[in-house]
Amino acid sequence: xxxxxxVSMSGAKEALLSQANNxxxxxxxxxxxxxxxxxxxxxxxxxxxxxxxxSYSMGERPATDFSAGPIKVTGRSLDVATKENGYMAVLxxxxxxxxxxxxxxxxxxxxxxxxxxxxxxxxxxxxxxVLPPVDHFEVGNDGTISVVPAGAxxxxxxxxxxxxxxxxxxxxxxxxxxxxxRQKPGNDELGQAxxxxxxxxxxxxxxxxxQALVTMIELTRxxxxxxxxxxxxxxxxxxxxxxxxxx
Amino acid sequence: MNRALxxxxxxxxxxxxRLAAIxxxxxxxxxxxxxAGRAEFDDLLYQNVRMPGAxxxxxxxxxxxxxxxxxxxxxxxxxxxxxxxxNLMITDNQLDLAIDGKGFFQVLDPEGNIMYxxxxxxxxxxxxxxxxxxxxxxEPNIQIPPNVTDISIARDGTVFAKEPGVAAPxxxxxxxxxxxxxxxxxxxxxxxxxxxxxxxxxxxxxxxNNEDAGALIxxxxxxxxxxxxEELIGMIEAQRTYEMxxxxxxxxxxxxxxxxxxx
Numbered sequence: 001x002x003x004x005x006x007v008s009m010s011g012a013k014e015a016l017l018s019q020a021n022n023x024x025x026x027x028x029x030x031x032x033x034x035x036x037x038x039x040x041x042x043x044x045x046x047x048x049x050x051x052x053x054x055s056y057s058m059g060e061r062p063a064t065d066f067s068a069g070p071i072k073v074t075g076r077s078l079d080v081a082t083k084e085n086g087y088m089a090v091l092x093x094x095x096x097x098x099x100x101x102x103x104x105x106x107x108x109x110x111x112x113x114x115x116x117x118x119x120x121x122x123x124x125x126x127x128x129x130v131l132p133p134v135d136h137f138e139v140g141n142d143g144t145i146s147v148v149p150a151g152a153x154x155x156x157x158x159x160x161x162x163x164x165x166x167x168x169x170x171x172x173x174x175x176x177x178x179x180x181x182r183q184k185p186g187n188d189e190l191g192q193a194x195x196x197x198x199x200x201x202x203x204x205x206x207x208x209x210x211q212a213l214v215t216m217i218e219l220t221r222x223x224x225x226x227x228x229x230x231x232x233x234x235x236x237x238x239x240x241x242x243x244x245x246x247x
Numbered sequence: 248m249n250r251a252l253x254x255x256x257x258x259x260x261x262x263x264x265r266l267a268a269i270x271x272x273x274x275x276x277x278x279x280x281x282x283a284g285r286a287e288f289d290d291l292l293y294q295n296v297r298m299p300g301a302x303x304x305x306x307x308x309x310x311x312x313x314x315x316x317x318x319x320x321x322x323x324x325x326x327x328x329x330x331x332x333x334n335l336m337i338t339d340n341q342l343d344l345a346i347d348g349k350g351f352f353q354v355l356d357p358e359g360n361i362m363y364x365x366x367x368x369x370x371x372x373x374x375x376x377x378x379x380x381x382x383x384x385x386e387p388n389i390q391i392p393p394n395v396t397d398i399s400i401a402r403d404g405t406v407f408a409k410e411p412g413v414a415a416p417x418x419x420x421x422x423x424x425x426x427x428x429x430x431x432x433x434x435x436x437x438x439x440x441x442x443x444x445x446x447x448x449x450x451x452x453x454x455x456n457n458e459d460a461g462a463l464i465x466x467x468x469x470x471x472x473x474x475x476x477e478e479l480i481g482m483i484e485a486q487r488t489y490e491m492x493x494x495x496x497x498x499x500x501x502x503x504x505x506x507x508x509x510x
Contacts, residue, residue, distance in 0.1 A: 020250035104327065
């Protein structure tokens with residue numbers, strides 16, 4: 001039996017896996033703040049005695065594309081998106097810090113400022129933000145939270161807190177298995193950065209749908225080529241059997 | 248079976264959910280006091296197919312730098328109500344009330360629990376009680392005597408009426424409004440009504456136009472805050488994303504078909 005069958009099979013299997021990754025990007029084409037994942041193939045030699053005649057292909061997610069998505073203006077005062085390379089910080093259920101570029105915030109019954117999934121937003125000191133009852137809520141373009149306390153006249157604006165804003169190096173960011181974006185382990189804690197935010201706007205998903213559709217076609221054809229090779233190896237085996245048959 | 252099929256399926260479901268939220272907003276574009284909802288999504292977990300740092304060969308130094316983590320799709324987190332003020336429409340009806348600012352009217356459901364609404368198109372039932380268009384009693388109850396002519400409701404919620412031949416207006420009571428720290432956390436139950444939840448917090452009841460409570464405007468109604476242009480754009484986006492995800496399903500199907508036909 002020719003080993004070529006197994007090499008082609010690995011190619012087909014990796015194309016299937018990559019298709020799932022691409023489908024995940026497409027599925028999140030309208031998820032606010034989503035960052036698309038890259039996908040690549042790598043040749044893996046089969047090590048051992050003799051020539052390296054066999055290289056399996058191996059799919060991997062080398063990184064996530066942290067480029068900005070489109071800014072969508074909503075006009076809601078609790079929606080915030082960051083500009084440039086800035087990120088806001090939220091407290092994950094594990095108790096560590098994760099970074100987001102788009103926050104559709106809410107105020108909970110006990111006055112905590114949370115993102116849409118209920119993760120507390122962090123302030124410049126890295127603590128969850130708690131608000132008194134407010135009439136009016138606004139985020140300045142440096143992340144300053146100013147409110148009009150409940151019952152106060154409309155011109156009595158109180159500066160309460162400031163969102164934690166960081167400017168990480170994209171190469172040092174990674175998306176965890178829970179979908180949160182964090183710094184890779186071993187990096188220093190990030191300081192408060194001087195970046196701009198936009199109040200009343202959200203950042204859409206950065207999935208390039210055209211690219212994803214093209215990738216989908218490419219992966220489909222790549223897969224078909226692998227399957228064709230598997231069929232070829234089947235034909236080879238059939239031909240060998242014919243030679244060896246007595247009549 | 249093929250992973251991509253299931254991932255793309257979540258994409259289709261999410262867009263369907265979004266379209267349902269958009270349709271509901273558009274259907275209520277002319278509902279008094281209606282607040283638009285926005286569908287919110289979340290990417291699901293990632294599965295580790297290959298651990299970063301796993302052995303890639305027999306040489307211990309040969310490890311995978313990044314591995315392969317595959318996302319398993321998208322899910323709808325919920326529909327978030329956007330509690331911004333709608334436009335005021337002047338109707339000149341004496342019992343039409345709009346709240347200009349924060350707060351909700353309180354009405355009683357048939358079990359006697361308090362419901363909250365921004366829809367102030369009130370009427371009078373056979374007993375003279377002020378009720379909503381669905382017949383729920385306003386809380387606290389206001390009774391309109393049968394023979395009165397002019398009903399005037401001030402910005403602070405005091406209700407006065409004139410009796411024929413009597414110079415002084417009679418005081419019929421006081422309308423109160425309730426405020427919540429997190430109105431987005433209220434539970435919508437239809438008929439423009441909301442119930443309080445743990446997420447919304449407890450209501451703070453106040454007279455209108457007092458402290459942070461909104462003022463009452465008599466003879467006006469609050470239109471819905473649905474931005475139809477935005478909803479139509481959302482509809483286009485949802486439809487096209489749906490189509491792309493269905494293409495991903497066709498592609499996964501095509502791959503399977505090719506395999507079955509050729510091997």
